[in-house]
Amino acid sequence: MIERFNCVQGKSIQGIEPKALALLIDYDWPGNVRELQNAIEHGFIKCGGYFIGIAQLPLEITAQGFSQKLSSDRSKQSKALWDALKRNSFNRFATAKELRIDKTTLFRRMKKLKITCPKRNWRRKAL
Numbered sequence: 001m002i003e004r005f006n007c008v009q010g011k012s013i014q015g016i017e018p019k020a021l022a023l024l025i026d027y028d029w030p031g032n033v034r035e036l037q038n039a040i041e042h043g044f045i046k047c048g049g050y051f052i053g054i055a056q057l058p059l060e061i062t063a064q065g066f067s068q069k070l071s072s073d074r075s076k077q078s079k080a081l082w083d084a085l086k087r088n089s090f091n092r093f094a095t096a097k098e099l100r101i102d103k104t105t106l107f108r109r110m111k112k113l114k115i116t117c118p119k120r121n122w123r124r125k126a127l
Contacts, residue, residue, distance in 0.1 A: 001037060005044045014050040016043070020057055027061050030104055063100045078113045081106075090117040 002013055016024070020043075029035055039061055043052035054062055081095075088094040096106040110116070 001040050005041060009044055011044060011047070012050065013044060013047055013052060015052070017051045017053045020052055020054045023054060023057060023061055028105065028108065030102075030108070059100055060102055060105065077109075078115060081109060081113060081115060085115070085117060092117065 002015060005011070006013055024036070024039065027039075031038075039058050040052070042058045043056040046056040047053075084095045084099055085092070088098060092106055092110075093103055096103040099106065
């Protein structure tokens with residue numbers, strides 16, 4: 001991919017810094033190869049040097065890596081996610097936005113950590 005993007009964009013990127021590569025390896029990749037290509041292309045566009053670093057990667061990738069490092073322990077991760085959901089009145093879209101992750105990533109993490117939101121009664125009470 002690096003060779004191809006170098007030809008297309010007229011750059012001479014040599015590779016990816018080790019820390020950035022570690023984040024790419026650890027990422028869940030819900031979009032598979034297409035999402036990886038988009039992340040590398042994003043890095044190419046933002047890169048002004050010879051190596052793509054963490055700063056050039058898309059935010060959703062760096063945010064996931066950052067949150068994994070902060071709370072590698074499952075119970076800490078579960079508590080942090082639960083607290084974020086509570087702060088957002090269990091609105092999953094608002095919680096994903098606050099955490100700066102995609103909503104599907106939030107749903108996967110909730111499923112993995114076995115976190116469910118309280119059920120709401122959406123019906124209005126009769127007056």
